[in-house]
Every structure is written in structure tokens, then in C-alpha cells.
Amino acid sequence: MIIGIPKEIKTDEFRVGMTPSGVLELIKAGHNVLIEQNAGVGSGFEDRLYSDAGAIILNTADDIYAGADMILKVKEPIEVEYSRLREGQILFTYLHLAADKALTEVLCAKKITALAYETLRLGRRLPLLEPMSEIAGRMATLFGAVHLGRYNGGSGQLLGGAVGVERNHVVVLGAGVAGKSAADAAAGLGAKVTMLDINLERLTYLRDVMAPNVSMLYSTHDTIVNSIKDADLIVGTVLVAGAKAPKLITRDMLSLMKKGSVLVDVSIDQGGCFETSHATTHSHPTFDVDGIVHYCVANMPGMYPRTSTIALTNATLSYALKIASTPLNVLLKDEIYLGALNTYAGDVTNEAVAIAHGMTYKAVV
Structure with missing residues (x-):
């Protein structure tokens, strides 16, 4: 799979979706990784570290979104990024959709498979939160x-x-x-x-x-x-x-x-x-x-992006590897990933999000 890591552009956000070490693990697993130029600089990771790990450095966010099957981020896309999302893409990030109806509607309209860090459950835990x-x-x-x-x-x-x-x-x-x-x-x-x-x-x-x-x-x-x-x-x-x-x-x-x-x-x-x-x-x-x-x-942890990016990668890497390596029809039979799924094929698949916005909830069966 081609995995894209754009630079975070939310105000005062300096984290990045994956460390160079995490990128190396994705590449060792057979995936291609595209990362936007200077995406990791705010967390202390220069482009050279990503290229040494095997990632391809691209100049613009448009290039990342256009070339990637899966987008790996820290924060939810903001309005300027909506048009970059490509129909059918996988999005793996913090989403917090219950507080953002506009983004929820965009993800549905573009039939994005949106998996949220904050709703992925492991037993009673929320390990990515x-x-x-x-x-x-x-x-x-x-x-x-x-x-x-x-x-x-x-x-x-x-x-x-x-x-x-x-x-x-x-x-x-x-x-x-x-x-x-x-x-x-x-x-x-x-x-x-x-x-x-x-x-x-x-x-x-x-x-x-x-x-x-x-x-x-x-x-x-x-x-x-x-x-x-x-x-x-x-x-x-x-x-x-x-x-x-x-x-x-x-x-x-x-x-x-x-x-x-x-x-x-x-x-x-x-x-x-x-x-x-x-x-x-x-x-x-x-x-x-x-x-x-x-x-x-x-985005409080954005104040300490180095610590936060490393801690986040430690938590998300194994799940990102699983998502990238597993066909969706198989992945979504796993309760862990069903819990993370917020939108799929044009529908809201998280009941709490649907209730928050008065939208129709549709379970994946």
C-alpha cells in the first residue's frame, strides 16, 4: 500500500504522523511511504532521516493526497484539506467527529474509510488515546x-x-x-x-x-x-x-x-x-x-511535539501496519477496527457521531 504522511497545518501543531523509525517499519513490511517536505521538522525529524528510512519526500500536500491509498495524520483534516481527500481513501488519525459536522459530511460525501485513533478500543482501553x-x-x-x-x-x-x-x-x-x-x-x-x-x-x-x-x-x-x-x-x-x-x-x-x-x-x-x-x-x-x-x-500535546510524536508512533504503528496489510473486507470483521471506523462507503458508522449530528447511523455488516 502507498501511505501518505502530510505536514500538519492546524494552528500551532508541530507533531507528525509517524517517526522515521516507524516509517522504516512500514517500508520493511513492503509498503511505500510518501511524506511531505519538512513534515517532521517541528518534531525534530529532518527530511534526511525519512529518506534514509526509505520514504519518498514530496514537495506539497497535494502530491501526498493524490498519490496515497492511506493518509496517516495526527489531527483531523481542516477545511483547506477537504478538497485534497480522494474518494475511497483510508484516513487514520484523530478525528473527534462528534464536534465537527462539516468534516463528517465531507468524509461521507467522499466515501472515506475514516478510522479514528480515539475510538479504537482494546477491551476497555483506548490505547491510541x-x-x-x-x-x-x-x-x-x-x-x-x-x-x-x-x-x-x-x-x-x-x-x-x-x-x-x-x-x-x-x-x-x-x-x-x-x-x-x-x-x-x-x-x-x-x-x-x-x-x-x-x-x-x-x-x-x-x-x-x-x-x-x-x-x-x-x-x-x-x-x-x-x-x-x-x-x-x-x-x-x-x-x-x-x-x-x-x-x-x-x-x-x-x-x-x-x-x-x-x-x-x-x-x-x-x-x-x-x-x-x-x-x-x-x-x-x-x-x-x-x-x-x-x-x-x-491540541495540548502539540506543545511538546518531540515527546508526543514518539509516544503516538509507539501506540499507532502496529495498527497502521495491520490496516495497510489487510484487505478492508477482512479488516472490518475485526471488532477492534470496527470500533475505530467512523465513516465508510458514504455512511456514518459510529453511532455516537450520528447522534451528535442528527445523521443516519449504519452498522457495517
């Missing part, structure tokens, strides 16, 4: 702490405090990979941390492995309301795979919070879990609503 969730969770605490700084519009409190000063309170909504990562970072800085989730089994496990300054609560409207009243930093990491994130904090609830506190919405790719959230960029990461600082960067 996990590495980016881990990075985003740590970043949520670190950048939340930075934006508590007075010069960034925050309350002026140092996360973790100091000797003789009361510790800050960090609330983490969601106890998955991102939530645990955020809570670990906050606990390590010395904050008082409260995690909320509806999965009691997960909360029980985390109670036994987390630091003693981390407590667990079952998530209800009342426990959220009571927790945010004295919170300095709130990190939202809730995820319903493939679907829009539920709005756990409404605009009215902001009035309950302390002025200068910070909301970090890690769920923003799926529409955000705060009613007042809207996507921001690394260049302009925050905005203020009613005295509450919102940090809602839609």
Missing part, C-alpha cells in the same frame, strides 16, 4: 498552575503553596488516563486534590495507588457543585468515546467559584465539558468568563 491523554493531563496541571499567576489573570496563588500557607485545591473531573495524570502532577506539587468519576471500580483502584493528598468522590451534580466552590484549579477530562463531552459545569455554576480560579478543559476536542468552553490555541490559550480563566487548547 492514552499516550496523548497522559501528556495532556500533565500539561493541564502545569499550565493551570501557570495561569493561576496574577499576570495571567489568575488569583495569584502558587499551586502547592508554601510553608505556613494553606494548600491550593485542585479538582479533577474524570479519573481516566488524563485525569490520573493531572492528579498525579497536582499531588506532586503539594496541592490538595479531589478526583470525581462515576466509575466506582476505577475510583477504588486509584484510592489505593494515588498519593495520600488525593481523595476520591463519586461524581454527581451535588458533589461537583460542592467541590468547585473552593477550587483553585479545575481540570475537566471526561470522555464518552466518540461522543460529545457532557457539560459538567454550566455558566451559572461559575458564580459559585472563586474569582481568578482556572478551568482547564482537556475534553475540548470532543466539544468541551464546560458550557463556557470554546477551542483556543497555544498562541492565545486563555479567555475570561465572569472572572474565571479558561484554558481550552484543542
Whole structure:
């Protein structure tokens, strides 16, 4: 198969779909790899490393899309890339279609076989989401702490405090990979941390492995309301795979919070879990609503592209090899790849995406 890796062009995105090492594995498996000139530079991978691995360097994204059977990316195509997609192509990337009706319609119109990293399941895990969730969770605490700084519009409190000063309170909504990562970072800085989730089994496990300054609560409207009243930093990491994130904090609830506190919405790719959230960029990461600082960067791991690209390749490579080496009629009999499939032959094949946009869902049989 001919696999194309275009340069990522979403604002402030410096990751690339595959490392040179990953490209070498694809080529050793008998595939041809086309990569756009300078696609890996933002992650510290020069063109020479890809050509040494056996990839063909092409000058433009148009050349990549025109020549490839499968497009391997990091982020979902943006509007300027829609016309480059070729009917019948395979697209393997993060898609987050529940928050993007326009892209969903384009993928259907072009009969793209769209496989999303974030909906590929392995048992109860989402293995292609996990590495980016881990990075985003740590970043949520670190950048939340930075934006508590007075010069960034925050309350002026140092996360973790100091000797003789009361510790800050960090609330983490969601106890998955991102939530645990955020809570670990906050606990390590010395904050008082409260995690909320509806999965009691997960909360029980985390109670036994987390630091003693981390407590667990079952998530209800009342426990959220009571927790945010004295919170300095709130990190939202809730995820319903493939679907829009539920709005756990409404605009009215902001009035309950302390002025200068910070909301970090890690769920923003799926529409955000705060009613007042809207996507921001690394260049302009925050905005203020009613005295509450919102940090809602839609590609948080893009801040650290070297680490993120290597971690992502480690997770996606084996699946990319399988997709490239297996006829679709065989591949789509495997529940793992059916779970990743979001559009196929002109239809929406992920029920949560169809519900989000009021579109017709069609199962692949």
C-alpha cells in the first residue's frame, strides 16, 4: 500500500504522523511511504532521516493526497484539506467527529474509510488515546498552575503553596488516563486534590495507588457543585468515546467559584465539558468568563511535539501496519477496527457521531 504522511497545518501543531523509525517499519513490511517536505521538522525529524528510512519526500500536500491509498495524520483534516481527500481513501488519525459536522459530511460525501485513533478500543482501553491523554493531563496541571499567576489573570496563588500557607485545591473531573495524570502532577506539587468519576471500580483502584493528598468522590451534580466552590484549579477530562463531552459545569455554576480560579478543559476536542468552553490555541490559550480563566487548547500535546510524536508512533504503528496489510473486507470483521471506523462507503458508522449530528447511523455488516 502507498501511505501518505502530510505536514500538519492546524494552528500551532508541530507533531507528525509517524517517526522515521516507524516509517522504516512500514517500508520493511513492503509498503511505500510518501511524506511531505519538512513534515517532521517541528518534531525534530529532518527530511534526511525519512529518506534514509526509505520514504519518498514530496514537495506539497497535494502530491501526498493524490498519490496515497492511506493518509496517516495526527489531527483531523481542516477545511483547506477537504478538497485534497480522494474518494475511497483510508484516513487514520484523530478525528473527534462528534464536534465537527462539516468534516463528517465531507468524509461521507467522499466515501472515506475514516478510522479514528480515539475510538479504537482494546477491551476497555483506548490505547491510541492514552499516550496523548497522559501528556495532556500533565500539561493541564502545569499550565493551570501557570495561569493561576496574577499576570495571567489568575488569583495569584502558587499551586502547592508554601510553608505556613494553606494548600491550593485542585479538582479533577474524570479519573481516566488524563485525569490520573493531572492528579498525579497536582499531588506532586503539594496541592490538595479531589478526583470525581462515576466509575466506582476505577475510583477504588486509584484510592489505593494515588498519593495520600488525593481523595476520591463519586461524581454527581451535588458533589461537583460542592467541590468547585473552593477550587483553585479545575481540570475537566471526561470522555464518552466518540461522543460529545457532557457539560459538567454550566455558566451559572461559575458564580459559585472563586474569582481568578482556572478551568482547564482537556475534553475540548470532543466539544468541551464546560458550557463556557470554546477551542483556543497555544498562541492565545486563555479567555475570561465572569472572572474565571479558561484554558481550552484543542491540541495540548502539540506543545511538546518531540515527546508526543514518539509516544503516538509507539501506540499507532502496529495498527497502521495491520490496516495497510489487510484487505478492508477482512479488516472490518475485526471488532477492534470496527470500533475505530467512523465513516465508510458514504455512511456514518459510529453511532455516537450520528447522534451528535442528527445523521443516519449504519452498522457495517
